[in-house]
Amino acid sequence: MIKVEIDEGSGFCFGVVTAIHKAEEELAKGATLYCLGDIVHNSREVERLKSMGLITINHEEFKQLHNAKVLLRAHGEPPETYITAYKNNIEIIDATCPVVLRLQKRIKQEYQQEDNGEKQIVIYGQNGHAEVLGLVGQATGQAIVIEKLEEAKGLDFSKNIRLYSQTTKSLDEFWEIVDYIKAHISPNATFEYYDTICRQVANRMPNLRKFAASHDLIFFVSGKKSSNGKMLFSECLKVNPNSHLIDSIEEIDDSLLHDIDSIGVCGATSTPKWLMEQIYMEIKARLGQESL
Numbered sequence: 001m002i003k004v005e006i007d008e009g010s011g012f013c014f015g016v017v018t019a020i021h022k023a024e025e026e027l028a029k030g031a032t033l034y035c036l037g038d039i040v041h042n043s044r045e046v047e048r049l050k051s052m053g054l055i056t057i058n059h060e061e062f063k064q065l066h067n068a069k070v071l072l073r074a075h076g077e078p079p080e081t082y083i084t085a086y087k088n089n090i091e092i093i094d095a096t097c098p099v100v101l102r103l104q105k106r107i108k109q110e111y112q113q114e115d116n117g118e119k120q121i122v123i124y125g126q127n128g129h130a131e132v133l134g135l136v137g138q139a140t141g142q143a144i145v146i147e148k149l150e151e152a153k154g155l156d157f158s159k160n161i162r163l164y165s166q167t168t169k170s171l172d173e174f175w176e177i178v179d180y181i182k183a184h185i186s187p188n189a190t191f192e193y194y195d196t197i198c199r200q201v202a203n204r205m206p207n208l209r210k211f212a213a214s215h216d217l218i219f220f221v222s223g224k225k226s227s228n229g230k231m232l233f234s235e236c237l238k239v240n241p242n243s244h245l246i247d248s249i250e251e252i253d254d255s256l257l258h259d260i261d262s263i264g265v266c267g268a269t270s271t272p273k274w275l276m277e278q279i280y281m282e283i284k285a286r287l288g289q290e291s292l
């Protein structure tokens, strides 16, 4: 019989759990609640909360909104969002993750320190990602975003560099970037770096790699837009090339369920446990096995 197993370490991180609880709490009060952007990069969970009444809006719609209640998700927001809320009499339910909030404060302090304009504040992160927009906003848009080592090569090494990271980036690449800058920074300039990667993601990696390597076939459950989903899935692929990214039961490919002894189901910090369980039960059913 083919063994099917869920990775117990996968699923929502505490930042996402808190944001969803806050949304559920507010919705239970019966008032209209808007959320600025998808509450989590997982369309199934977004649909579940929509069915409970949560209305997702984008930044353009937010600017037009007045006298309403809006939830800010775990990724955080730039200062302009709070200014708009104040002007439009919008009540903010702030679910910014404390880890992101701390990072925002550090970047703001860094930006406010005197450096005669000679300092480059660099954020290793994904351009356009909500968290990164919130971080860049702390430096009034002056921070430089680099997505990978290749882009670090374009920095001005004759000027001081302060390096930070988006919370969900890869630790390995962060340290490659640090090494590269150290090797190239001018003797007249200073380089300081801060590992601001969230351990809710980084600490999962060794376990996830072990889990992926211990099965013949892996279904990695994640929304396609999730940044930590892409990163954690690539870790699975490294140790198990028979890993597949899916975000619903419709994406389970029956042709993969043959000539194997074990199947693992795992996911990102933005993947709800209920969705992994649904996929687990569907696989069991397709294999003709009893479910949970």
Ligand code: SF4
Binding pocket: 013, 014, 015, 016, 074, 075, 097, 098, 099, 100, 167, 168, 198, 199, 200, 201, 269
């Ligand atoms: S991954 Fe970390 S920083 Fe991001 S929301 Fe989760 S707990 Fe917060």
